[in-house]
Amino acid sequence: MKFSTLMTAVLLTAGLASTASAQTLKKVADSNKITVSYREASVPFSYLIGSTKAVGFSVELTEAIIDDVRKKVKKPNLEVAYMPVTSQNRIPLLVNGTYDLECGSTTNNTVRSKDVTFTVNHFYTGTRLLTKKSSNIKNYADLTKKVVASTTGTTNAQVIRKYSADKKLDMQLILGKDHDDSLLLVESDRAVAFAMDDILLFGLMANAKNPASLEVVGDSLQVEPYACMVRKDDPEFKALVDGTITRMMKSGEFARLYAKWFTSPIPPKGVNLNLPMSAELKANLKTPSDKPAI
Structure with a gap:
């Protein structure tokens, strides 16, 4: 069998397997x-x-x-x-x-x-911010040159990184492996805010160790x-x-x-x-x- 014919057969078989x-x-x-x-x-x-x-x-x-x-x-x-x-x-x-x-x-x-x-x-x-009430963070401009958390593999990490670049806020973004990990970065003061979908932030805050110390702030950056x-x-x-x-x-x-x-x-x-x-x-x-x- 010619190489080109063989490759065609291999690709066709792979395609059928993929479809199946x-x-x-x-x-x-x-x-x-x-x-x-x-x-x-x-x-x-x-x-x-x-x-x-x-x-x-x-x-x-x-x-x-x-x-x-x-x-x-x-x-x-x-x-x-x-x-x-x-x-x-x-x-x-x-x-x-x-x-x-x-x-x-x-x-x-x-x-x-x-x-x-x-x-x-x-x-x-939409993306908003979870922060400690004591941080005095109210919106994105307050994050200039500060450490901000998000979660690996989320659209929110991309959104906040782009927003920081577009607005020249020079944020330092650190990524938790999951949402609990990202929340911990704020609770332990390794980040001043956690950028994530607002509904997930409300849920995390409700079940946090000290919900009264936290708040969700900031404009919604986009609807998703x-x-x-x-x-x-x-x-x-x-x-x-x-x-x-x-x-x-x-x-x-x-x-x-x-x-x-x-x-x-x-x-x-x-x-x-x-x-x-x-x-x-x-x-x-x-x-x-x-x-x-x-």
Whole structure:
């Protein structure tokens, strides 16, 4: 076989293998198993209480999707495996097939859409700052030449770095490995502020060691939608996930779930985040969209 012909065959085989691996529902049906991810510190979306039990708004979305997968593949006793992921490894591990579905606190944007497919948006947020009240930090100009934390692998780290460069603030950015680690950088005075999605900051503050000493400040730098992630080139699985979330939005189940996690006391401390739905999310409930952030 000529080298060019051989290479064509190899590439075609690789392409077929890639396409086959992307068909999540077939994979799940054949193995009688689905692997889904969770986050350890993304309050109130997906977080641990105790050492192993993940709870939260996105965890319950995931469970509703799993129920629809069971019906679709006709596997009432489908095995479900739960895998912790971080901001840094959530996309690579989904792409390589280690797990099948991510519903956490992941921004749907055009850059990430090159590697994964996003489903219907289920939340809207923006980058703000968590700081100690004693720091007297009120907005971004107060961060000039100061140490600021964010979390590895997040859009927020990119946003705050660009903002610092554009405004010539000369911030020093340090990155925590996860949101709890980034919060600790502020609590231990190694950073004066933590730049992250405002909803995650409110959640972290609610469950911090000394919530009264902290506050969320600053303008929202941009609006970003959260959405579940599935592998690319798998329209059947995306349609199922979209169908679950859209049905919940139309039936009122989504609004009830939102009230449970955003406007009611949540575990483990019974703190109420008191965060009503944003105008963007209300509009998305009427006309569900998977439109990404820029």
